[in-house]
Amino acid sequence: MDITITQPNTSLPTEYAHSLSMTIKSFKGRRNVEVHLFRSSWEPSLENEMKWSDLITVGDSAESEQSRKVIMESFSADERDRIINYLKEQYSTRLTAINSTPLTFPVPTGLSGLSQVSPDKSIGFIEFKKIPSYNLDLPLKGLYDLSQHPPIVEE
Numbered sequence: 001m002d003i004t005i006t007q008p009n010t011s012l013p014t015e016y017a018h019s020l021s022m023t024i025k026s027f028k029g030r031r032n033v034e035v036h037l038f039r040s041s042w043e044p045s046l047e048n049e050m051k052w053s054d055l056i057t058v059g060d061s062a063e064s065e066q067s068r069k070v071i072m073e074s075f076s077a078d079e080r081d082r083i084i085n086y087l088k089e090q091y092s093t094r095l096t097a098i099n100s101t102p103l104t105f106p107v108p109t110g111l112s113g114l115s116q117v118s119p120d121k122s123i124g125f126i127e128f129k130k131i132p133s134y135n136l137d138l139p140l141k142g143l144y145d146l147s148q149h150p151p152i153v154e155e
Contacts, residue, residue, distance in 0.1 A: 073115060086136055
């Protein structure tokens with residue numbers, strides 16, 4: 001399994017600045033499915049403590065609300081490392097890669113968080129809290145899009 005953690009070039013304006021994804025060798029009849037991991041919930045007080053004017057480009061307030069989710073769904077460095085260790089321990093034979101990159105600040109106004117994507121025939125969520133072996137205290141979900149990956153068996 002290839003693990004790539006890109007470190008930020010400068011200091012980050014918030015600790016919640018690390019994106020995380022994993023690639024599953026075989027998932028729902030597809031190969032090498034990329035799953036974007038995200039925090040699915042957080043305490044409102046955490047969001048209220050953020051200095052949003054430093055984190056998001058200036059824009060319409062409704063679009064700024066959407067962009068807040070991009071940051072709040074991200075992980076601190078400690079959380080990222082805990083999730084990576086969990087994935088290595090539980091899924092080392094099923095994953096081909098784990099990747100983490102820092103967000104670029106300020107986040108553009110109008111970006112949507114991963115939780116705002118609507119599931120359909122090919123897009124879905126992995127809810128880690130429903131997995132019996134999931135033992136982290138982080139509300140973790142993963143977003144995947146099967147249409148972006150080749151089937152294991154060609155039709």
